[in-house]
Amino acid sequence: MRFFKNIITLLSVFSMIFLTGTTMAQAKAKAKPLKIGSILAVTGPASFLGDPELKTLKMYIAEINAKGGINGHKIEFVHYDTKGKAKEAKNFVNRLIKKDKVDIIIGGTTSGNSLAVIDLVQRAKVPFISLAGSIKIVEPVKKWVFKTPHTDKMAAEKIFTDMKKRGIKKVALITGNGGFDKSGRAQCLAMAPKYGIKIVADEQYDNADTDMTTQLTKIRATDAQAILNFGFGKAPAIVAKNIKQLGIKLPVYESHGVASKKFIELAGAAANGIRLPAAALIVADQLPANDPQKKVLLAYKKKFEAKYGPVSTFGGHAYDALFITVDAVKRAGSIDRAKIRDEIEKTHGFVGTGGIFNMSPTDHLGLNLSAFKMIEIQNGNWKLLY
Numbered sequence: 001m002r003f004f005k006n007i008i009t010l011l012s013v014f015s016m017i018f019l020t021g022t023t024m025a026q027a028k029a030k031a032k033p034l035k036i037g038s039i040l041a042v043t044g045p046a047s048f049l050g051d052p053e054l055k056t057l058k059m060y061i062a063e064i065n066a067k068g069g070i071n072g073h074k075i076e077f078v079h080y081d082t083k084g085k086a087k088e089a090k091n092f093v094n095r096l097i098k099k100d101k102v103d104i105i106i107g108g109t110t111s112g113n114s115l116a117v118i119d120l121v122q123r124a125k126v127p128f129i130s131l132a133g134s135i136k137i138v139e140p141v142k143k144w145v146f147k148t149p150h151t152d153k154m155a156a157e158k159i160f161t162d163m164k165k166r167g168i169k170k171v172a173l174i175t176g177n178g179g180f181d182k183s184g185r186a187q188c189l190a191m192a193p194k195y196g197i198k199i200v201a202d203e204q205y206d207n208a209d210t211d212m213t214t215q216l217t218k219i220r221a222t223d224a225q226a227i228l229n230f231g232f233g234k235a236p237a238i239v240a241k242n243i244k245q246l247g248i249k250l251p252v253y254e255s256h257g258v259a260s261k262k263f264i265e266l267a268g269a270a271a272n273g274i275r276l277p278a279a280a281l282i283v284a285d286q287l288p289a290n291d292p293q294k295k296v297l298l299a300y301k302k303k304f305e306a307k308y309g310p311v312s313t314f315g316g317h318a319y320d321a322l323f324i325t326v327d328a329v330k331r332a333g334s335i336d337r338a339k340i341r342d343e344i345e346k347t348h349g350f351v352g353t354g355g356i357f358n359m360s361p362t363d364h365l366g367l368n369l370s371a372f373k374m375i376e377i378q379n380g381n382w383k384l385l386y
Contacts, residue, residue, distance in 0.1 A: 003032060007045055024376035030045070030072075031069070031071070031073045032073065032335060033069075033073055033074045033075060033076040034069070034070060034073045034074070034075050034076070034082070034104075034329060034335045035075075035076045035078065035101065035102040035103045035104075036057075036061070036075055036076070036077050036078070036104055036105075036106060036322075036325070037077075037078045037079070037080075037096035037097075037100055037102035037104070037105045037106070037107075038053075038054070038057060038077070038078070038079045038080070038105065038106045038107040039079075039080055039082050039088075039089050039092045039093060039096070039105065039107040039108060039113060039117070039224065040053050040054050040079065040080075040081065040082065040107045040109045040131075041071065041081070041082050041083060041084035041109035041110055041113065042054050042081040042083075043081055043083050043303045043341055044082075044083035044084040044085070045084050045207060045208075045233045046084040046109050046110050046232065046233055046306070047084075047192045047257070048233075048241045048260050048263075048312070048314075049109050049110070049131075049232065049260070049312075049314040050081070050082075050084075050109040050314075051214065051325075052260075052304070052308070052311070052312050052314050052315030052318070053107070053109060053131055053207075053302070053314055053315055053318035054333075055307075055308050055315060055318065056081060056287050056304065056315040056316075056318040056319050056322070057077065057079075057106065057318050057322055058077070059303065059304070059307060060075050060177060060319065060323075061075045062209070062351065064326065067185065070330060071329065071330060071331070071333065072369040073335055078096060078100045078102060080095070080096070081317040082094035082109070082113050084109065084110055084112075084113065084255075085281075086112050086113055086114075086115075086116035086179075087116075088231070089108065089112075089113035089114075089116050089117050090116050090117055090120065092107065093120050093121065094120060096126075096302030097120065097121075097124045102126065103126075103127075103335050103337055103340065104126065104127040104128070104325055104337070104340060105126055105127070105128045105129070106128075106129050106131070106318065106321045106322065106325070107115075107129075107130070107131055108128070108130040108131060108132050108137075109131055109314075110132055110178065110179060110180060110232075110316075111131065111132040111133055111136070111137065111152075111178070111180040111183055112178060112180070113136035113178035113179075114130040114131075114132040114134070114137050114147070115132075115134065115136060115137060115179055116153070118137070118142060118145055120143050121145065122142055122143065122144050122145065124209030124336070124371075125144060125270065125337060125338070125341075126144060126337055126343040127144055127146070127325075127340050127344060128144055128146070128322065129146045129147060129148060129325065129336060130143050130146070130147035130148075130149075131147070131148060131314070131318055131321060132147065132179075132180065132318040133148060133150065133151060133152050133155070133180050133182055133183075133184070133255075133257065134147050134151070134152055134179060134183040134184075135151040135152055135153045135154075135175075135183065135187065135255065135285075136183055136362040137280055138151075138365050139151075140362075141303055141361070141362060141363070141364050142364070144150055144341060145364060146324075146344055146359065146364040146365070147364065147365055148317045148320040148321045148324070148352065148354055148356075148369040149256070149278070149279075149313075149317045149354060149355075150256055150279065150354060150367060150371060150372055151187075151365065152165065152180065152183050152184040152187045152230070152255065152363075153187045153191065153284075154194075154277070154367075154368075154369055154371075154372055155184065155187075155230075155255045155277050155372070156184070156187045156188045156190075156191040156192075156230075157191055157195075157369055158277035158369060158374060159188075159228060159253050159275075159276075159277060160184055160191060160192060160194075160195035160197055161195065162253075162275060162374050163195070163198065163226060163383075164195050164197070166251070167224045167250070168197070168226045169196060169197055169198060169225065169227075170197070170198050170200045170217040170222075170223055170224050170225045171192065171197055171198070171200065171224055171225065171226050171227070171228050172199075172201035172203070172222055172227045172228070172250075173185065173188055173189070173199050173201060173202050173203070173222035173228050173230070174201075174203040174204070174205065174215055174216070174227065174228070174229050174230075174239060175188075175203075175204055175205075175230045175231055176204070176206070176207040176213070176229075176230075176231035176232075176233075176235050176236075177204060177205070177206050178206055178207050178208055178231070178232070178233075179182065180231070180232055180257055180377075181207070181230055181232070182230045184201075184230035184231070184257075185204075185230055186257055189202070190232060190383040192227045200223060200224050201218060201222045201224060201302075201335050203218060203219060203220045205235065205239075205308060207231070207233055207234075207235045209235065209238070209343040210238060211238065211329060212235075212238060212239050212242050213242050213245070213246060216239070216242050216243060216246055216248065217226065217246065218286065219359060220246060220247075220248055224250060225251075226250050226251040226252070226253060227243065227248070227250050227251070227252045227339055228252075228253045228254075229252070229253070229254050229255075230254075230255045230257070231254075231255065231257055231258075232255070232258060233257075234266060235273075236254055236257070236263060237263055237267040237270075238256050238266075239268035239311075240252065240254075240267040240270040240271055240274060241267060241268070241270045243270065244269070244270040245302045251273070252273065252275070252282040253273070253274070253275050253276060254275075254276040255276060255277070256276060256277050256278050256279070256292070256313065256372075257374075258276060258278065259278035259279065259312065259313040260313070260314060261310040261312065262312070263363060264377060264380055264381075271377045271380070272377055272378060272379065273376065273377065274376070274377075275363040275374060275375065275376045275377075276374075276377075276386070277373065277374055277375070278333075278372070278373055278375045278382075279316055279353055279354045279355070279371070279372070279373070280293055280297060280312055280353075280373050281297050281300070281311060281312075281316045281353045281373065282303065282312070282382045283312070283373060283375060283382050283383070283384040284297035284298050284301050285298070286383075286384040287304055287367070287384070292351055292356065293351055293353070293355070293356070295355065296351050296352065299351055299352055300319055301314065311345050313353070313354075315353070316353030316354060317353070317354060317356075319353050320350075320352035320353055320357070323350070323352065324344060324347050324350055324357065325340070325344070327343075327347065328340050328343035328344045328346075328347065328349060329343070331343045331346070337352055343370070344359065345359055345364070347359040347366060348361070350366075354371060355367045355368075355370070355371025355372075356369060356371070373386070374386050
């Protein structure tokens with residue numbers, strides 16, 4: 001009799017285990033998707049930034065979903081191309097929030113697009129990770145807004161540090177009229193005196209211009225010891241070509257806004273000798289073996305280039321934003337917007353393509369100047385200086 005009771009007990013236990021496993025499997029299968037929205041400039045003047053960003057997001061989201069998602073939550077990805085226009089960015093963010101009901105938004109390829117939508121995401125209480133450079137995106141801190149690229153302030157500091165090492169004290173500044181350019185110009189003007197540098201020329205151009213020789217001729221007439229062009233898109237390549245055409249022999253610096261092979265292609269031989277601060281991604285193979293980023297950088301570089309061609313730091317910004325989100329969702333154990341936001345803010349020791357991120361309630365970027373590398377273009381390729 002006791003034997004049969006034991007058998008019945010065992011069958012009951014096995015039945016419970018089976019039912020529990022079935023219930024868990026069913027719950028996992030029915031888990032709501034994590035809805036990620038994005039606004040990127042895939043076409044238009046900033047396409048060489050937005051295109052690798054979109055490719056990166058699509059590539060890794062497909063991989064994550066193939067592995068079952070995040071804690072059982074598959075990712076539902078909704079993307080809109082802003083063409084770099086602030087009005088489009090606003091319209092699409094409104095659509096992502098009200099119609100698509102996304103849980104988080106990644107994007108804002110340009111500073112102008114990102115700054116244009118901050119009020120919208122703040123009011124809707126939707127986490128937003130920008131892929132743009134302006135320091136104004138995260139300073140002062142906005143509760144629902146984060147970003148992954150280095151700031152224009154950091155770029156100015158890195159450039160002026162290098163100039164100081166070379167004994168350069170007088171600089172001609174030339175910038176475009178976009179949001180990134182204007183913010184960068186303001187940071188350069190503010191930071192230069194702290195490094196003992198005098199801005200002896202402050203020229204500007206329209207990003208749609210095809211010739212900047214007028215501004216550069218004025219610069220040639222000054223006693224500048226170097227030229228600093230703070231911009232992105234096609235315009236900096238035109239500036240570089242015009243400098244060469246005018247026979248100006250001064251050292252030339254660019255911002256991280258040109259950290260793409262596209263710039264080198266557009267500028268041609270005029271790119272050689274130009275220095276710029278950039279994320280370590282474009283010189284990953286030149287890093288020492290013990291660099292904590294090297295493994296991550298090479299893995300991303302290999303995967304992206306096998307599918308799409310030369311890697312750029314801009315696709316890397318999207319990689320960082322996506323996997324900061326993935327880690328936050330895992331820690332939160334939920335796709336609740338507020339819980340995701342809280343965990344993004346707690347990001348610590350995340351090794352990304354832009355550096356090692358340590359965010360906090362007072363720092364929604366989490367990178368310091370050590371995350372920037374100083375690069376020089378030599379023979380059409382990137383060369384790590386330090």
